[in-house]
Amino acid sequence: MKSSMRNSLDYVGRFWPVIILFFMIVLFLARPEKSILDTVSYTEADLIGKQQRGSGEKALPYPVAMALVHYATYNVTPQQTQEEIMITANILSRRGPCNFLVYGLGFDSPLWQALNYGGRTVFLEEDSSWISKMTNDHPFLTVYPVNYTTVLSEADDLLNYVREHRNICMPEKNILQSQCKLALKSLPEHLYQIKWDVIMIDAPRGYSEEFPGRMSAIYTSALMARAASREQSTDILLHDVDRPVESKYSEEFFCAKNRVEAAGKLWHFQIFGDGSSSSTDFCNGSFTAKAF
Template identity: 45%
Template sequence: MKSFSNTRLILLHPSLTKHNPTPFSPNRLCVLAFISFFAFVFLLTLLSGRETPARRPNLFPSPTTPIPSSGPAPYLFDALIHYAAQSTAGLMPDRDLRSIAQLLRQRAPCNLLIFGLGPESLLWRALNHGGRTVFIDENQYYIAHYEERNPGLEGYDVAYTTKVSELKELLAEVRVQIRSECRPVQNLLFSDCRLGINDLPNHIYDVAWDVIVVDGPRGYSPESPGRMSSIYTAAVLARSRGEGATDVLVHDYEREVEKVCSGEFLCRENLVGADGQLAHFVIRGGEAARKDDFCFNRTSTAAAAL
């Protein structure tokens, strides 16, 4: 029997018997890259969602997008009226100002013809945003001044040849020529009626005017140009426009020339309102226009003037 006293026990650890792989084997690198990629995508999505607001519809058109011309917004309209009414230097009374503005609120954008150029002119032009506004005035230098300071403003000068003191004479002459030179429906460009304004640019007579405001010429003294011509011309333009109706507003209606000529050419049956210094007539053109005379019944005021 052998002795085992000198025998030594040697224990082998399992790790010493196996191959120890490298810490970053190709398989582990692939898994790590895959996880890192998705972690990066998730983090990028999270940060983008926090820092970038949700896409909202564009409420304002781009500068190249055409903006429809439908008149000024109500708040802008009211603001213009408010600030225009604050200054009284040369302005028409507040009541008349607001009456004209209210009509333009209803009809704008439209074809607007105004006899007279003054402190309210820029207001009328603004309230008719998107329409066509034309001014007629006796002072060519005044028109040039306005056009220089307000690019795009359209104004034309006219030489009035009548005087306030000639009212009765002129009315009598028109009545004699009512079926010839001074007839209610005609192209004034070819008319020889003394009250007809025929020296404006040709295209003015071809426009179907929706609103005509008579606030000129000045007409405040016997020797100054009266508004006989502007009222007569407004009446003929309204009747000669073709189908449709024209609102004609006459300012300073309390004065003799304005009241008598309005009764003679715009007619009492067409008067829809008179408030303050302003009278409002609605004149119909086309088939509804009278061809043989201006009015069905002459007003007593017009007859008294003769």
């Protein structure tokens, strides 16, 4: 009986992305203003669909339709729970279309792309073979390879390094000029020029000591958020906070006072920029905890 119930729950869980997408589509189609199709460039499928419709009708955006098909036919349980997904869905509903940076490429990527329809969604992935597979299956995804220079086993040493080198590891407005070991400088240069409204960190791998861990992703995301103006905020979503590195590094660089929401293994931080001022650290009393 327990096995049967568990299988039923797993089966239902696979369709949470479809349910959430359907809910967002209802909101999209209910909007009184003109279709979002009129504000973005068309894919070939978008253009054909628009030509076939009357001028007053709204079409289901092609990436959204493809995401629905993907989740309705793919036999894989989402990487996040319903409660975790809804936090991001609500943020994108409020801020979208926006600039959305995602560390990690997974089975949930078409969902994030669809929920930010009309905005800029960029995925960063360390595994080149996985990039090839996913972009072949989902050619509308924008993905860039990233090279991490850290390993999880160095997490504590790197935190001590930051503590001892505050002069070079303080919030830096130009990441490419940073001399801090945690600064991630291997991204395409134009990505550093974008003000990211929402950042999700669900990669790189961090479940074994030889993997990169998320130290650089967390630190660099904090730099990006702090580089904005005082009026601009960045919503940062961090997954797997049940693990020591994710928990401790986020407390050090995102700050507990900026955590506004949590569900399951996901924490949501909202960080405002420093503007023209400069800070000597990220949080009051930072650089004090062990990470691993």
